[in-house]
Amino acid sequence: MKNFLTNETGLQKVLIPQNRLQERVSGLGQEISQAFDGKDLAIVAILKGSFIFAADLIRAMNIQCSIDFMGISSYVDKPSSGVVRITKDLDESIAGRNVLLVEDIIDTGLTANYLLHTLKQRKPASVDICALLDKSARRLIDLPIPYRGFEIPDVFVVGYGMDYQQHYRNLPHIAILRLNGGQKAPPGATESDQANNKNVS
Numbered sequence: 001m002k003n004f005l006t007n008e009t010g011l012q013k014v015l016i017p018q019n020r021l022q023e024r025v026s027g028l029g030q031e032i033s034q035a036f037d038g039k040d041l042a043i044v045a046i047l048k049g050s051f052i053f054a055a056d057l058i059r060a061m062n063i064q065c066s067i068d069f070m071g072i073s074s075y076v077d078k079p080s081s082g083v084v085r086i087t088k089d090l091d092e093s094i095a096g097r098n099v100l101l102v103e104d105i106i107d108t109g110l111t112a113n114y115l116l117h118t119l120k121q122r123k124p125a126s127v128d129i130c131a132l133l134d135k136s137a138r139r140l141i142d143l144p145i146p147y148r149g150f151e152i153p154d155v156f157v158v159g160y161g162m163d164y165q166q167h168y169r170n171l172p173h174i175a176i177l178r179l180n181g182g183q184k185a186p187p188g189a190t191e192s193d194q195a196n197n198k199n200v201s
């Protein structure tokens, strides 16, 4: 049996190894703990991509917080509008609370921007974004990201909760997928991703 996690299948190029992820997530946990010390903090994690990041992040924090999840999916007919369908809404009210929106990756920024507006309509005391990865080269909208793990280049990544066609979420690191010549690019991936992936050695 080929070991998927150690890349014996040769499908991935590691972009961020597990130890760097752990270090950075721990740093983010400390930053957030300092910023929200003594405040009523509601973590809102966006499914599915942020579930592993959120689980590690809250364990790196040493202040009280609640955690709730929102499931979203893009509309097939308008995938790049940023308007998303809420497939699972929050269980608790966020009115009057300090919300931290936890995202796996900000790409064009349209999804996070839409979510920010949706959450603000529910009258929280504040809403801030915490994103593990920032692909700022593809940003279409100006978005404040006060808590950011890593800036990454314009490549399609998987692992640590992030998927390609629902696979690769269980990789303990962040990897760039190696696409074979004839393979279709992931949704949101650009032609340069395909070129990059072909060049992975």
Ligand code: IMP
Pocket (backbone or CB within 6 Å): 049, 082, 103, 104, 105, 106, 107, 108, 109, 110, 111, 112, 155, 156, 157, 158, 162, 163, 188
């Ligand atoms: P945005 O609206 O363009 O910022 O897209 C954000 C969403 O697209 C993320 O929450 C991910 O679900 C997905 N996404 C964007 N880039 C990647 C990637 O490189 N790998 C996996 N998912 C991605």
